[in-house]
Amino acid sequence: MQHRTAKDPYAQIPLILDKVCYDYGTRQKQGTRVLDEISLECPAGTWTAIMGPSGAGKSTLLYCAAGLLQVRQGRVAIAGEDLTRMKERELTRLRRDHIGFVFQDYNLVNAFTCLQNTMLSSLFGGRKISTQAALSALSNVGLEGYANTYPADMSGGQQQRVAIARSLAASPEIIMADEPTGALDTHSSREVMDLFDLAVRSGQTILMVTHDPNVAARAHRVVFLQDGRIQAACPGGNPQTIAQQLASMDAVPDQEAFSPPLAAASDQPR
Numbered sequence: 247m248q249h250r251t252a253k254d255p256y257a258q259i260p261l262i263l264d265k266v267c268y269d270y271g272t273r274q275k276q277g278t279r280v281l282d283e284i285s286l287e288c289p290a291g292t293w294t295a296i297m298g299p300s301g302a303g304k305s306t307l308l309y310c311a312a313g314l315l316q317v318r319q320g321r322v323a324i325a326g327e328d329l330t331r332m333k334e335r336e337l338t339r340l341r342r343d344h345i346g347f348v349f350q351d352y353n354l355v356n357a358f359t360c361l362q363n364t365m366l367s368s369l370f371g372g373r374k375i376s377t378q379a380a381l382s383a384l385s386n387v388g389l390e391g392y393a394n395t396y397p398a399d400m401s402g403g404q405q406q407r408v409a410i411a412r413s414l415a416a417s418p419e420i421i422m423a424d425e426p427t428g429a430l431d432t433h434s435s436r437e438v439m440d441l442f443d444l445a446v447r448s449g450q451t452i453l454m455v456t457h458d459p460n461v462a463a464r465a466h467r468v469v470f471l472q473d474g475r476i477q478a479a480c481p482g483g484n485p486q487t488i489a490q491q492l493a494s495m496d497a498v499p500d501q502e503a504f505s506p507p508l509a510a511a512s513d514q515p516r
């Protein structure tokens with residue numbers, strides 16, 4: 247990735263992964279490659295779903311994209327800033343200012359109430375979230391009346407909804423979500439996807455891992471990962487097509503063979 251200036255329109259792309267490689271080895275000993283030359287651009291107002299078999303590297307990709315893991319080779323850029331050479335303090339600032347992350351295991355603070363969890367980044371010096379905005383985010387995920395409840399007193403699905411409310415409350419430029427509907431029933435999943443839909447329509451960018459073709463179908467495009475490589479991509483819209491693509495991944499040659507069909511994304515039925 248070349249050095250880009252603020253005047254460069256490329257710097258306006260919220261998230262870019264350029265030939266990203268990752269392994270879980272140590273400094274002394276390289277591990278097996280979990281991500282192998284992943285390149286992906288996520289323009290503003292676009293919604294990308296990542297799918298693939300268990301162990302394909304989906305969560306690792308999301309963690310690298312958020313700077314929670316430092317890539318071994320390649321580059322990650324958020325809002326034109328190259329994460330790969332940043333110190334931890336800068337990474338924390340960048341994540342706080344630009345990203346709402348929904349973790350697979352929610353990552354709620356058990357000592358804090360729902361409301362405090364929803365306002366967490368604000369409490370730690372990040373973007374200001376008013377109490378009203380946090381209450382509204384909780385209400386949007388169906389948790390009206392839970393402001394003073396603690397995570398330990400909630401079901402997995404309710405905790406997941408707090409995590410989603412937290413990611414949306416600050417209206418971050420980018421939302422990264424790892425299985426955001428994993429603990430939700432079909433109805434709640436649909437409601438959360440409606441909120442994501444509103445977010446992208448207002449210009450936010452979403453990168454989301456999911457196993458569910460119905461959830462992936464709500465995205466503009468679906469990228470299929472296998473053995474740490476992008477094997478295919480297709481537009482969102484049709485759960486059957488996505489499920490078929492997932493089932494036939496082994497038959498698809500490699501990542502050079504497709505062009506992620508973002509341009510047509512807005513035409514896809516939801």
Ligand SMILES: Nc1ncnc2c1ncn2[C@@H]1O[C@H](COP(=O)(O)OP(=O)(O)OP(=O)(O)O)[C@@H](O)[C@H]1O
Pocket residue numbers: 270280298299300301302303304305306307
């Ligand atoms: N902390 C870790 N240390 C070592 N290896 C890891 C670590 N985390 C993940 N891996 C390995 O990296 C590979 C990719 O894992 P990752 O969790 O990214 O896959 P995934 O596609 O998200 O899987 P799933 O759908 O099951 O969540 C797997 O082989 C996994 O065992």
